[in-house]
Amino acid sequence: MTSPDRSPQKRPEKRLFVKTWGCQMNVYDSARMADVLAPLGYAPSDTPEGADMVILNTCHIREKASEKLFSELGRLRAAKEATGGRMVLAVAGCVAQAEGAEITARAPFVDIVLGPQSYHRLPEMVARASRAAGAVIDTDFPTEEKFDHLPEVSAPQGPIAFLTIQEGCDKFCSFCVVPYTRGAEYSRPAAAVVAEAKRLVAQGAREIALLGQNVNAYHGEGPDGRSWSLGRLLREMAGIEGLDRLRYTTSHPRDMHDDLIAAHAEIPALMPFLHLPVQSGSDRVLKLMNRGHAAADFLRIAEKLRAARADLALSSDFIAGHPGETDEDHRATLRLIEQVGFAQAFSFKYSARPGTPASGAPLQVPEAEKDRRLQEIQALLREQQVAFNRSRLGMHMDVLFTGPGRHPGQMAGRSPWLQPVHAEGGPELAGRILPCEIIATHPNSLAARIVGGARSGDPPNQEKAAA
Ligand code: SAH
Ligand code: SF4
Ligand code: F3S
Numbered sequence: 001m002t003s004p005d006r007s008p009q010k011r012p013e014k015r016l017f018v019k020t021w022g023c024q025m026n027v028y029d030s031a032r033m034a035d036v037l038a039p040l041g042y043a044p045s046d047t048p049e050g051a052d053m054v055i056l057n058t059c060h061i062r063e064k065a066s067e068k069l070f071s072e073l074g075r076l077r078a079a080k081e082a083t084g085g086r087m088v089l090a091v092a093g094c095v096a097q098a099e100g101a102e103i104t105a106r107a108p109f110v111d112i113v114l115g116p117q118s119y120h121r122l123p124e125m126v127a128r129a130s131r132a133a134g135a136v137i138d139t140d141f142p143t144e145e146k147f148d149h150l151p152e153v154s155a156p157q158g159p160i161a162f163l164t165i166q167e168g169c170d171k172f173c174s175f176c177v178v179p180y181t182r183g184a185e186y187s188r189p190a191a192a193v194v195a196e197a198k199r200l201v202a203q204g205a206r207e208i209a210l211l212g213q214n215v216n217a218y219h220g221e222g223p224d225g226r227s228w229s230l231g232r233l234l235r236e237m238a239g240i241e242g243l244d245r246l247r248y249t250t251s252h253p254r255d256m257h258d259d260l261i262a263a264h265a266e267i268p269a270l271m272p273f274l275h276l277p278v279q280s281g282s283d284r285v286l287k288l289m290n291r292g293h294a295a296a297d298f299l300r301i302a303e304k305l306r307a308a309r310a311d312l313a314l315s316s317d318f319i320a321g322h323p324g325e326t327d328e329d330h331r332a333t334l335r336l337i338e339q340v341g342f343a344q345a346f347s348f349k350y351s352a353r354p355g356t357p358a359s360g361a362p363l364q365v366p367e368a369e370k371d372r373r374l375q376e377i378q379a380l381l382r383e384q385q386v387a388f389n390r391s392r393l394g395m396h397m398d399v400l401f402t403g404p405g406r407h408p409g410q411m412a413g414r415s416p417w418l419q420p421v422h423a424e425g426g427p428e429l430a431g432r433i434l435p436c437e438i439i440a441t442h443p444n445s446l447a448a449r450i451v452g453g454a455r456s457g458d459p460p461n462q463e464k465a466a467a
Pocket of ligand 1: 177178212214250251317348349350352
């Protein structure tokens, strides 16, 4: 095992282009791969053309997501040829994990195929790729933990940062590839998470989203030697100076324990918005999906969360047309959506994934029927989202400004409910949390007017970092 070379000596700069699909965890992983390669002299590039190395960080969750890899590889072939074959082309992420052999067969010009648990070995693979005739493939689930071998976070993420605290999944929902592509559930030790959060804050983060495929199943080792729950970890994180906002995603209803719900009442920094996928409102389908809870459990959790924090809004994921889903089941999903009321949500047509139990199940729902159900779900969710955004009109809320907006003289930010917000202002607002009044609402965003000066917690990070 070689560990990444961290010596500061100057090396000739090479250009690295990373393209990312899929969930936030892939976004986080892409940044960490760039961190691992930085000591080898690789600096980020905005385009693949002429790059010394290209990494495609892929997603396998639905068929459409995986196919994007192969169309991108077609385009990159020419870019690689234009470098005289010098470009190192790597495929990472969940498609690499699931379809390593198919990738090298369909695209023999790929140099490296690496699964999500191998990123710490990337420098070694780059060295091997320069010597090897064929592709270097590393899709093992190693026994050593990659987080112990990754360098410290180096590239600043800005005012909103992501931090992976848990990875993998042991839940094996009938439709889902994640347990196969990401492996068994693993939680990072609490001390490592807190140390990374402090580094992110020192680099300018004011909001941190803790990430995990099942983030609320977190059970990392605490500094006291005990297993810490997510609620315990959040209480610790709330004490980090300069960290004003906390979120966590994605959660599973089965792990939504009372201690975590109570954290929403206790921790003001914990934002009043929670993504809690339910997938279906039919008990029969939930059972077929192996979700391990009933629709009523979800309703109860939603109620408890709102009792803990009255302004809490929910987001969720839905699947239309899981094998065995009848029209009656579908209507139960619509009913659940109506009962709960969502501020936002994602919904997908069921996509059969190779190797998952549902892909071979009887009673696959015809494509046209899946389409119809999806459209009904989306129309209802859309209505709820528009209504939720509208309900913010005239409201005063803190907005965390992140960077320039779409138009000149405009800045973009996020509301406590993760809604994109824009307001008139200059770049000096980036990284500041300012009280705003919502002056207009749109289906996907809010328009605001800044109504006050610095809130407690300001002055902004730029000054903090300079101090
Ligand atoms: N770990 C999270 C979500 C993982 S994937 C959880 O347990 O909820 C994100 C979303 O993709 C899922 O919530 C689900 O709605 C959707 N999804 C996963 N597999 C799918 C499939 N085979 N077809 C359609 N949607 C799928
Ligand atoms: Fe996939 Fe289910 Fe695990 Fe979520 S809980 S990652 S949907 S298997
Ligand atoms: Fe996709 Fe893998 Fe994330 S399949 S959703 S990139 S865990």
